[in-house]
Amino acid sequence: MSTLRIVLGDQLTRSLSSLRDYEPGDTVLMMEVLEEASYVRHHKQKLTLVFSAMRHFAEDLRRDGMSVDYVTLDDPANTGSFTTELERAAARLAPSRIVVTEPGEYRVRQMMDTWGAEIRNDDRFFATPASFAAWAGARKQLRMEFFYRDMRRLSGLLMDGDEPEGGQWNFDQDNRKALPKDVLPPKRQRFEPDAITRGVMTMVAERFGGHFGDLEPFGWAVTRTDALEALSHFITACLPNFGDYQDAMRQGNAFLFHSILSPYLNIGLLTPREICDAAEAAWRSGDAPLNAVEGFIRQILGWREYVRGLYWLKMPGYAETNALAAHRALPGFYWTGKTEMNCLAQSIGDTMRHAYAHHIQRLMVTGNFALLAGLDPKEVQQWYLLVYADAYEWVELPNTHGMALFADGGIMASKPYAASGAYINRMSNYCAGCAYRPDVKLGPKACPFNYLYWDFLMRNEQALKTNPRMAMPYRTLAKMDEAKKTEITAEARAFLDNL
Incomplete structure (x- = not known):
């Protein structure tokens, strides 16, 4: 009796549930398929990261004595999809059963349900979709903060008995500082590509050269050993200051x-x-302050677990939401970074160079612009899914639709994360090098975020004016002179029409 054990490209964990009871005679199947590489035009560095990490992981399994059937993307016999490659492997190997760990994405689960496989829970997460659904129950509001508190209690992280360490659950108010000029972030650790990675880079350049982003310089870790080194570097060199400056740009x-x-x-x-344990250990040893460690753990134990639970609770309909009826096409500068708005140029440029931008760039620059401009959620969602090395639909879709665009109508966020140019000026040095001025409200030198903010409020007044957290800006809007409102609308329309 032999078992075919499938490992997908985002399941590169030795303790994966589908590998846990491996026995001699079993085979691990790993597949690089065109369908997954091209359903969106993924950043070239993301493709390189995933394929190289898969190949290194396969070598690690072989060193552990496992039999691995590995299908490379450039294999002439590769049929290009998970389902047809599984059929080919089953014909080759004639297994008595197929075992797989549940996937991260809804569309892959739909495929998987046709395979006749034993589908095991992905227990690498703190919460399961079922436990999240039980928590959600009949709640009218699914606020992350309350879910996070329950996860703290269940996990024991940063807890003193039944109470949170430091006497409060959330230190977010301490984590919103602008970065002083004399504070220099550490040089970040990058990893030189080895022969396997260089081979993948050549393949990606040849087959996906038209995809978004720069392939060089590639410096991501592609092995477990290097990823652990990256974790250690963060804990020692960056975590102590992470909390204070996590919102800075x-x-x-x-x-x-x-x-x-x-x-x-x-x-x-x-x-x-292991990441949360490492951060907590840094606080307990006195090497990092509580506000930094709590803020970091909240991103993983809180947000990451919450968005996964919300995704599986609300799919497939969640992807179709468009509560603010936004339909404007994505502007071309999202693909090129060529815009006179320096904050957008810098954030998109970072994304092109690194397949990465941090959460404030994503939420309050590219996301804020998409919200204010009324960009179509499906186009924005596709952009976010393809440009980042860490983007998978289960984590990207709720963050884009719910947090950045308020397209779910408030299921995830209690208010739209809309902001004028003042916020970006306060949290960054982008405005100093911009063609526009954040302190100018109207006219050719005005920061577009300024008049787009008020235009957004006017366009969506019926949908948003009863939101308690929007009461203050709508009170200000109500006092605004009608002539000024007309001027704001005209400037916003002219700007958006020229995109």
Whole structure:
């Protein structure tokens, strides 16, 4: 009796449920398929990261004595999809059963349900879709903060008995500082591509050369060993200052004090528990302050687990939401970074160069513009899914639709994350190098975020004016002179029509 055990490209974890009871005579099937590489035009660095990490993981399994059937993308016999490659493998190997770990994405689960396989839970997460659904129950509001508190209690992270360490659950108010000029972020650790990675880079350049982003310089970790080194570097060099400056932005420095561990976490080279344990240990040893450690753990134990639960609870209909009836096409500068709005040029440029931008760039620059401009959620969602090395639909879709665009009508966020140019000026040095001025409200030198913000409020007044958290801006809007409103609308329309 032999078992065919399938490992997908975002399941590169030795303790994966489908590998746990491997026995001699079993075979591990790993597949690089065109369908997954091209259903959106993924950033070239993301493709390189995933394929190289898969190949390294296969070699690790072989060194552990496992039999691995590995199908490369450039194999002439490769049929290009998970389902047809599984059929080919079953014909070759004639297994008595097929075992797989549940996938991260709804569309892959639909495929998987046709395979006749034993589908096991993905227990690398703290919560299961079923436990999240039980938590959601009949709640009218599914706020992350309350879910996060329950996850703290269940996990024991940063807990003192039944109470949170430090006497409060959330230190977010301490984590919103702009980055002073004299604070220099550490040089970030990057990893030189080895022969396997160089081979993948050649293949990606040849087959996906028209995809978004730069292929060089590639410096992501592609092995478990290097991912652990990246974790250690973050804990020692960056975590102590992460909390204070996690919302800051600085031109010419894409990473600041952020962990840049999400690409490794989302493909399985690192697990959420070990990352959170490492951060908590740094606080308990006195090497990092509580506000930094709590803020970091909240991103994983809170947001990451929450968005996964919400995704599986609300799919497939969640992807179709468009609560603010936004239909404007995505502007061309999202693909090129060529715009006179320096904050957008810098954030998109960082994304092109690194397949990465940190959460404030994603939410309050590219996301804020998409919200204010009324860009079509499906186009925005596709862009976010393809440009980042850490993007998979289960984590990207709720963050884009719910947080950035408010397209779900408030299921995820209690209000739209809309902001004028003042916020970006306060949290970055982008405005100093911009053609527009954040302190000018109207006219040719006005920051477009300024008049787009008020135009957004006017366009969506019927949908948003009863939201308690929007009461203050709508009170200000109500006092605004009608002539000024007309001027704002005209400037916003002219700007948007010229996109």
